[in-house]
Amino acid sequence: MTESDPITDATDTQKSTVFFSYSREDQARAIPIIGLIQDAGFATWWDGMLEGGERFSRSTEEALDRAKAVVVLWSKTSVQSHWVHDEATRGRDRSILIPLSLDGTEPPLGFGQFQVINLAQSKMDSSDTEILRMLRAIAASHRAVLNMPAPVAKNGFKINRRWAIGGGLAVAAGAAGFAVWKTDVFGGPSTRNSVAVLPFDNLSGDPEQRYFSDGLASEIRSNLSRNALLEIVGQTSSNQFRDRKGNIQSIAQELKVSYLLDGNVQRVGDKVKIAVELTDGRSGTNKWSKIFERQLSDIFAVQSEIATAVAGALSAAMDDSSAGKKALQVGGTRSLTAFDAYLRGRELFESHIDEASERAALAKLEQAIAIDPDYAAARALRSRTLAVIANQYATAVERKALYSEAVNEAQKAAKAAPNFAPAYAALGYALFYGRLDAAAARKPYEQAYALAKSDVDVLSRYAVYCARTGRFVAAETAINRAAILDPLNSTMFKSAGNIKYAAKAYQEAINFGRKALALNPQRSTLHGDIGNAYLMLGDVDKAQAEFALETNSLLALPGNAIIAQKKGDLDKAKAALSALISEHGDNALYQQAQILAQWGQKEDAFATLQKAYDAGDSGLVYLLNDPFLDPLREDARYKALLGQLKFV
Incomplete structure (x- = not known):
């Protein structure tokens, strides 16, 4: 993280009161615990967006000084970590240390006087005794009380409702349903409901x-x-x-x-x-x-x-x-003819065949809305269809008008049905991808997530938005639930891979991409996603093999251009860039900027990014954490562009 990077709710040192310390090797198992702490209403600081050498940056020091609780995750690896020892010492010396054991490992010398909460057998949800012990200890450090409402019971069916914190602390928004965090993103055992x-x-x-x-x-x-x-x-x-x-x-x-x-x-x-x-x-x-x-x-x-x-x-x-x-x-209607038109439109939209099918879907949805102007489901889906056409098929001139219409349609859907999650998800998408306003998109996305419950489409879109804006705990929480609810849907695993890629966990991104391919071998963009991750790992040959299999030239051509330049074949590199411009024109301005940045052509890259912004290129939603643009990141112009898109 640089000093210009946005500090999100999950890492805000001005708000955080719980400092979470762990070994980077334990991150995958630490994230669910962090999510549970945040869902209980505590603002938590953790180093998920810092590189290893930055652990004791200014923001880390400030978070430690501000903390009311230092939660340390001991494990076989963390007991060997000097960083974790130092952070635990700060918590011990201030008498705010809360030690956990991930795998039954005893704390190192100097920390044995503290009673350890053993999570080795924990279910990692609100019903687990050790998780509740941890949360009560954190609440006590805040001079608050963790109140657990009595479970609802009907004919033997029980469910633990969401907990709340007494003593004046606010409950974190955004967690819908129950047992939000599960340790296995591929799905655990079935629940009775x-x-x-x-x-x-x-x-x-x-x-x-x-x-x-x-x-x-x-x-x-x-x-x-x-x-x-x-x-x-x-x-x-x-x-x-x-x-x-x-x-x-x-x-x-x-x-x-x-x-x-x-x-x-x-x-x-x-x-x-x-x-x-x-x-x-x-x-x-x-x-x-x-x-x-x-x-x-x-x-x-x-x-x-x-x-x-x-x-x-x-x-x-x-x-x-x-x-x-x-x-x-x-979000529904009482008109049979409107309902019939909506179903026909939805079938066309979900087929995702080509531009003609998308526009045919648009016509059916417009028919449904003409019959029933208060049909929120039809309006929300029309907003999504407009956004797809704008993103994939429209020229730069037409794109802004289509996105503007998509925003208006989603707003009408939300007004007609204030509790309809897809309406807010459509609005968030249109504001983020269409108006390139990351800040304005957050409120409708949060509203959608709060209402989503079992709507996997809303959950996955919210997760990707959170990742694009650097909120990785929220992103993984949402995509984990979506993957559990839709375990055979390749989109869930593609999204999970994209989230890991944004968080720079490239090998994990590749693993999720492989899972998505196993479910849908013909799906485009997956080989490109995997190729990008291999590039970031420095394995050019494996990346090249993946791009050779990619059918979407918007991903394959930039990858080929970057690889050719790395291998010293400048003619081939220029040919790939020319092909990208020839095939996609101004719809690929962002991808052109990625290539130029990787080639070291800084001035041309910035000029192209400005053209992309002027044209409303949706690719700019990747700007905050796109590793292809790392060569530009420290330039004041890059930071200014992040501000224009309201990332900061």
Whole structure:
């Protein structure tokens, strides 16, 4: 971190009261503990954004002096670390030391008089006794009391609600649901309240009607995901079992859920027949089933009825107040024709075929909004579609107008449905990628995250935003939950890799990229992501092999240009840059600047970055922690550009 880098909430020495000390080798296991401390309402300082030689920078000293608690994570590696010894000594001498043991290791000589909290067998969530001991000790150092509300119990089902701190401390915002931090980003064991909604079979006899059966399953999934007492698997993972290959128990095991909701839809004229079954994933036995035969005009009531019945069957009853019933329809419509247009538009949007399909989706969503101007889900998705077109297909002249429209559409969606998470996520995206305003995007992203619960799309977009703005604990918290809820979705692992890359954990970024490729070998950009990480590790040959496999030239050509220059083949390097300009023009100004910075052409790189800013190039969202631009980072012009984008 340089003196100009933004100090985030997670590392703000003006706010932090808990100093967290650990060995860098233990970082992956330390981050969940830091997240739990922050979720309990304490502002925590840790060195996640510092390089090894900067540990005792001015900000580190200030954080130690300001701390009300110094939490030290002892392990086989940290007991050998002079840095950890020094920080622990500061905490001991001020009588504010709280020692933890990650693996059962005893503290070194001079620290044995303190009772150690052993986390070797910890579940790393709010129900764990040792975690609560740690939080109570931290609260005591603040002269506060950690209050744990009594757990909710219904028919044997229990859930630990979010804790709060007494004594005047504020509770940190942004953690939704329960057991937010899990130690395994690939998903742990299933919880008793986890459900996967499989794609419903289309029995209408018309393959063109599949959009309706898929859409109905998706809407029921959305309704269920708004219940904070349920964990709902994401659509991508659930849809892997469209053909029902494997028995119930094997599907449940692969998705790591306790229950499966399956069904079929038959639509004939103005009538619809829906058969739904909830199955216990462990035993394969039926938990609840029902057949609905209704007029199409009753489809919205059926969605809510199914969601409420499923929740009731799991003893996680929906709020039965009128407010609760309205919440089931957050962002929705009561118009069947608007709903039908929205489902068709969503199917086109999710296909991500080409510009024509995106614009066709836009037309369907506009049709839905024309029928029902208060249809927040349609407006939020239209905002996202506008942003995709602006980002991937528009010229520089058209881009700003499209993003401006995307902002306005998202604002209308949020006004129509103030509790609809996708509306705020769409607004945050349009402000960040469109208006290039990192600060303005934060509030809607935080609102989206607070409302998201089981919405993996919102969680993953929030996580990437946090990483781009240097808030790595928040980023990993969100993407961890998203990966648990959607374990077969390559996007979750791509995002996790991008977060690790932004945090300069390049080998971990490669590992996540490989996981994403295993789930979707044909997905573009993944080989480019891995190639970039290899470049940062200095392994040019492996990077070159990855770029050779990358189908997205916006990633492959910059990589090839940088590698050719490193190998001394200047003609090949210039040819790759020329090809990038020829293929993408002003839509690749940011990538051109990356190449020029790596070539050592500093003045040209800055001139190109200014052109990118003037053109509204969305690539600039990478600016804060893009290692390709490290050669420019200490220049006053770079710091000024960070200020223009409101990173600082």
